[in-house]
Amino acid sequence: MAPLRFGIVGCGGIAGLHARTFRDGLERDGTAQLIAGAETDPERREAFGTKWSLPMHDSLESLLARDDIDAVAITSPSGLHAAHAIQVVKSGRHALSEKPLDTSAERAAAAVAAAKEAGVVLGGIFQQRFNAGVQKVRRAVQAGAFGELVYVHCETPWYRAQSYYDSGAWRGTWDLDGGVLSNQGVHMVDRLLWLAGDWDEVLHSVCSLGKFRNIEAETLGVATVRLKNGAIATITGTTLAYDGLAQRVLICGTNGSAAFHGEELVTFKTREPFEEMKEATENASRTTDTDNKAADPLALSSNQHEANYRDFIAVVREGKESLIKPEEGVRVVALLNAIYAAAGAGPYTG
Structure with missing residues (x-):
C-alpha cells in the first residue's frame, strides 16, 4: 500500500517534532510521507524547508492546491487549529490537529461538524x-x-x-x-x-x-x-x-x-x-x-507522537475506531x- 501523503501547516517549534516523527518512523516503513509544508512567516518557512528538504508554500490555500496531499498535520497556533481543519476537510483531505483542537469550544465543534459533513477523518494529538x-x-x-x-x-x-x-x-x-x-x-x-x-x-x-x-x-x-x-x-x-x-x-x-x-x-x-x-x-x-x-517546551520524544499518527492512519486506511x-x-x-x-x-x- 502506498504511504499516506501529508502536508503540514504552521512550521514553528512543534512542527519539527512532527517532521522527525515522519523521518525517524513513518517514512522508514512506508506508512506515511511528509510531502510539503505551509508557513506564512518567510524566515520560518525557509528554515523549515531547508532543514527537512521540503517544498514550502506561503499559505494553506497554496498547499491544498497540490494534488499529492492526502492529509494535513495542523501545527499552527492553537486558535487557528479549527479554522485550518475546516479548510483542510472541505478540500476533501483528512486533518490531524495538534492539541488543543482550538482555544474555542464553539470553533472546535464546527471543525468536527465540517469533517463529518465532508466524510473525512479529523484526528487530534493527545499522544x-x-x-x-x-x-x-x-x-x-x-x-x-x-x-x-x-x-x-x-x-x-x-x-x-x-x-x-x-x-x-x-x-x-x-x-x-x-x-x-x-x-x-x-x-x-x-x-x-x-x-x-x-x-x-x-x-x-x-x-x-x-x-x-x-x-x-x-x-x-x-x-x-x-x-x-x-x-x-x-x-x-x-x-x-x-x-x-x-x-x-x-x-x-x-x-x-x-x-x-x-x-x-x-x-x-x-x-x-x-x-x-x-x-x-x-x-x-x-x-x-x-x-x-x-522547562523546555521542545524536550519531547517522538515515540508517542508516532503511535498517535499510526492510530490516525489506521482510522483513515482501515476505518478502525480511534483512541482519540x-x-x-x-x-x-x-x-x-x-x-x-x-x-x-x-x-x-x-
Whole structure:
C-alpha cells in the first residue's frame, strides 16, 4: 500500500517534532510521507524547508492546491487549529490537529461538524494516551477495579521565562493560545477526563492573568470541577515554578488509586488483584528524566507522537475506531472555556 501523503501547516517549534516523527518512523516503513509544508512567516518557512528538504508554500490555500496531499498535520497556533481543519476537510483531505483542537469550544465543534459533513477523518494529538501506564489505569477504571471514583487531580508546575512568550506574538493571547491550563496543562486535563470521565460543572476557579509575565492569559490557574460520576477534580497549573517540576495526575477511588509522576505510573493499588503492568511497546514509552518539558517546551520524544499518527492512519486506511475521538477534543476545550468563564477571565462565557 502506498504511504499516506501529508502536508503540514504552521512550521514553528512543534512542527519539527512532527517532521522527525515522519523521518525517524513513518517514512522508514512506508506508512506515511511528509510531502510539503505551509508557513506564512518567510524566515520560518525557509528554515523549515531547508532543514527537512521540503517544498514550502506561503499559505494553506497554496498547499491544498497540490494534488499529492492526502492529509494535513495542523501545527499552527492553537486558535487557528479549527479554522485550518475546516479548510483542510472541505478540500476533501483528512486533518490531524495538534492539541488543543482550538482555544474555542464553539470553533472546535464546527471543525468536527465540517469533517463529518465532508466524510473525512479529523484526528487530534493527545499522544500521552498511548503511554502504557495511562492505558493500564484506564482499563482498571473501566473494569471497575477502582470502585467509585471520589477525587482526581492534575497539576502542571512548569516554568516559562518571558523570552518564551516573546518568541511568538500569539503566545499567551486569548484568541490564539490561552495560558498555562490551555497550553502547557492541556494534556493533563485530557488525561484526567479520559481516565476519570466527563465533567459536569466548574465549582470554583481562580486565574491570575499575566502574573509576573507580560501576557494576556493566566500564568497561574486553579479550578475545582465536579465530574458527571460525582467525583471532585482539582486542576492546577503555573508557568512560574522555577525551573519546572514534573506534572502529576491522581486518580482516587473507593477500591483503588493511581498516581503519575510525569508520564510514569508510580503508584497503582487496587483492593482486588488487577492485571500486571504490561511492558511498554515500542510506540508507548515512558518519559525519562532527560525529557525536561517542565522547562523546555521542545524536550519531547517522538515515540508517542508516532503511535498517535499510526492510530490516525489506521482510522483513515482501515476505518478502525480511534483512541482519540474529535468530540473528546471539544470536551477538553469546553472545560477550559468554562474554567476561564468561572474565573471571569478572558472572552469565554462557558
